[in-house]
Amino acid sequence: MNIYPWQDDLWKRLVPPLPHALLLKGRSGIGKLDFADYLAQSLLCESPLQDGKACNACVSCSWFANACHPDFRRIEPESELTESGRKVRQITIDQIRSLAGFMNLSTHRNGYRIVLIHPAEAMNTHAANALLKTLEEPSGKSLFLLVSHKPHQILPTILSRCQAIAMPFPGPAEAEKWLRGQGISEPAPYLSEAGQAPLVALHLAGEDPSLRERFLQEIASPSSLDAVAVAEIFQKTDLSMILRWLQKWCHDLASCAFSGKIRYFPDLSDKIMEVSRKSDKFELMRFQRTLLEAQKISIHPVNARLFLEELVLNYISLTVK
Ligand SMILES: [Zn+2]
Numbered sequence: 001m002n003i004y005p006w007q008d009d010l011w012k013r014l015v016p017p018l019p020h021a022l023l024l025k026g027r028s029g030i031g032k033l034d035f036a037d038y039l040a041q042s043l044l045c046e047s048p049l050q051d052g053k054a055c056n057a058c059v060s061c062s063w064f065a066n067a068c069h070p071d072f073r074r075i076e077p078e079s080e081l082t083e084s085g086r087k088v089r090q091i092t093i094d095q096i097r098s099l100a101g102f103m104n105l106s107t108h109r110n111g112y113r114i115v116l117i118h119p120a121e122a123m124n125t126h127a128a129n130a131l132l133k134t135l136e137e138p139s140g141k142s143l144f145l146l147v148s149h150k151p152h153q154i155l156p157t158i159l160s161r162c163q164a165i166a167m168p169f170p171g172p173a174e175a176e177k178w179l180r181g182q183g184i185s186e187p188a189p190y191l192s193e194a195g196q197a198p199l200v201a202l203h204l205a206g207e208d209p210s211l212r213e214r215f216l217q218e219i220a221s222p223s224s225l226d227a228v229a230v231a232e233i234f235q236k237t238d239l240s241m242i243l244r245w246l247q248k249w250c251h252d253l254a255s256c257a258f259s260g261k262i263r264y265f266p267d268l269s270d271k272i273m274e275v276s277r278k279s280d281k282f283e284l285m286r287f288q289r290t291l292l293e294a295q296k297i298s299i300h301p302v303n304a305r306l307f308l309e310e311l312v313l314n315y316i317s318l319t320v321k
Contacts, residue, residue, distance in 0.1 A: 002053070003038050004031045004198075005178060006170035011051070014039070019163045020138035023120065025151040026167030029197030033118055035167065036145045040064070040072055040114045043143065060109060070108040073099060073115045077122040091117065093126040096134070103139055113142045120146035121153035128155045135161040170198060179205070193248060193264045207241060215245055219312075220271040222278075222319040231309035239298040239307065246311065247291045250284055253319070257281035275319055283318040290314065 041064040045054040063069040077089035175198040179187035184205045194200035248264040256276040
């Protein structure tokens with residue numbers, strides 16, 4: 001484990017003593033969580049290197065690698081049923097309360113006691129209020145690491161008790177270089193599709209490109225698009241992935257219509273311009289909201305084939321004049 005090259009400068013600036021609570025904020029897919037993890041491991045390490053980085057060899061580092069370090073807690077959302085019976089992923093008050101014992105114990109190795117909360121915006125109000133009490137009475141060498149890409153959704157009273165760090169992200173050249181180092185020989189199209197977020201680009205490159213190409217090819221010709229056939233072909237595919245492709249495609253169509261800009265699929269700009277010209281741009285914007293809603297139920301659709309067929313028919317109706 002190590003940090004990403006675009007985080008090197010930040011690492012040098014983070015000199016102990018650190019405040020009791022840090023908020024690592026920034027867009028998705030730039031390595032905030034990995035950085036938080038590495039910072040925690042390094043602060044807990046018993047023989048850190050000269051630059052403060054973890055040695056990856058001591059008992060503490062091996063505990064950390066095995067997710068069993070007694071002075072470290074990771075709080076992530078658990079699924080909960082709401083009153084309407086819908087499942088949402090939240091960080092609950094019980095999860096925050098369970099920290100009480102941990103915060104009051106003396107640490108095992110007489111060092112830091114670290115709590116990582118990710119994503120911090122997933123705390124519901126009760127959980128956030130419970131955390132507030134703990135943040136107001138910091139004990140000993142404790143450190144809270146809050147990681148968030150939606151800091152505006154966190155209670156202001158919590159924000160005011162954290163030192164915020166805007167997490168850096170790489171420029172295009174640095175991102176491309178890093179992706180090549182990960183074995184992606186042609187990173188540029190993935191980076192465009194990922195909105196320049198390197199970790200998202202890496203994930204996209206791992207998706208089956210032939211499947212994506214095939215899907216894009218189909219929807220790039222809406223006038224000859226056969227919704228039944230497309231649903232048949234892609235019903236066994238990860239639906240949230242298909243939805244993401246369709247969302248990005250429709251974003252490009254709308255954006256091209258309104259401002260001439262193409263963000264995700266610059267390679268297909270000719271096709272996008274052509275389809276965009278024939279589309280109803282306001283309907284396209286409405287359709288994007290439909291797709292967002294669809295994304296929520298895409299994990300467990302009642303019938304994947306019908307689900308896809310309906311979406312594709314909807315898409316055809318607004319792209320064919
Ligand atoms: Zn170590």
